[in-house]
Amino acid sequence: MPSILFEVRDTIAHITFNRPEKYNAFNREMALLMQExxxxxxxxxxxxxxxxxxxxxxxxGQDLEEVVDPNGPKITAILAEHYNPIVRRIRKLQKPVVAAVNGVAAGAGANIALCCDVVVAARSASFIQAFSKIGLIPDSGGTFFLxxxxxxxxxxxxxxxGDKVGAEEAERMGMIYxxxxxxxxxxxxxxMAVTLAHMPTRGLxxxxxxxxxxxxxxYEDQLHDEELLQEKAGASHDYQEGVQAFLExxxxVFRGE
Structure with a gap:
């Protein structure tokens, strides 16, 4: 079985980390496949x-067996070639990305989730910035997003x-939605993904x-950006449809255009 399952159904792309025997820890193959x-x-x-x-x-997070392998990638390569490209792709993707955290999210796994647009978690799930336990710093955008x-x-x-944070506490402190x-x-x-998929994708x-x-x-630059981006949103098909539907x-019925 591939280390990541991928399927598009009804305009929703489902990405499922699929190394359950390793708690979906990332190795190089999995990280590169995620980017694809x-x-x-x-x-x-x-x-x-x-x-x-x-x-x-x-x-x-990271599969530590790969790290200690003499033939495995070095830490610098793991960040530059594995995790940072994943985070950049998620943030640049011009559509909503939902992280559905079904269980423990630790290290890079936690921070990949937290860089998504909407994060929901099962009540039994938890988040851990596990890096300090092995003498490292949080990566994968952790020091930026958290x-x-x-x-x-x-x-x-x-x-x-490196405390474990349960899902309910994560919601209370604003870590997740x-x-x-x-x-x-x-x-x-x-x-939730269905709801987002039927919304005006261009506006999102x-x-x-x-x-x-x-x-x-x-502050001033952000106001200026809002002017420019609102002009683009106002030129979209979905804006016209939204206004017309409200009046009628x-x-x-949004098309994502």
Whole structure:
């Protein structure tokens, strides 16, 4: 079986980490395959991406057996060639990416989830910045996204102490969007992806770009970007459809254009 399962159904790209016997820990093959699948999600037929894990874990992060292998990739290559390209692809993808965290998300696995646009987690799931346990720093965007999600002090403590954070606590501190019940987790996460896939994809892509820009822009620059991006959104088919549907008191039918 491939280390990642990929399927497009009803405009939703399903990406499933598939090394359950290794708690979906990443090796080089899996990381490169993930990049290929994210590239495939640029297809206009895809309007939402749903990422989850097979088995008990979302992802335990890096497969340490690969790290200690004398013939395996070095740490610098793992970041430059594996994880950083994945994070960049997720943030640049012009459609919503949902992380459905079904179990433990540790190390790079946690930070790949946290860089997604919407993060939901099963009630039994947990998040761990496990890097300090082996003398490393958080990577895969962890030092960028985590302080912006939960604040400097919380992020600093979690990065240094490596505490396990349960899904309900993660929701309370703003690390994730929502906790879903274990019994209905897959169906509920799928329904969220369906909802996003039927929304105005172009507008969502421009929203994502505006949020990306806000991490580097000042106040005035961000206002200017909003003007430019709103002009593009206003020129879309889906804006016209949304307004017309509102005036006609009917449900809009968005095409993602």
């Amino acid at each position: 699948h994210l590239d495939a999600c640029q297809d206009p037929a895809v309007r939402c991406v749903l990422i989850t894990g097979a088995g008990k874990a979302f992802s335990a 302080p912006r999600l939960i604040g400097w002090q919380k992020a600093s403590a979690l990065c240094m102490l 929502k906790v879903l019940d274990d019994a209905t987790f897959s169906d509920d996460a799928q329904q 892509a421009l929203t994502k770009l505006a949020l990306n820009n806000s991490t580097v822009n000042g 008191k009917r449900k809009p």
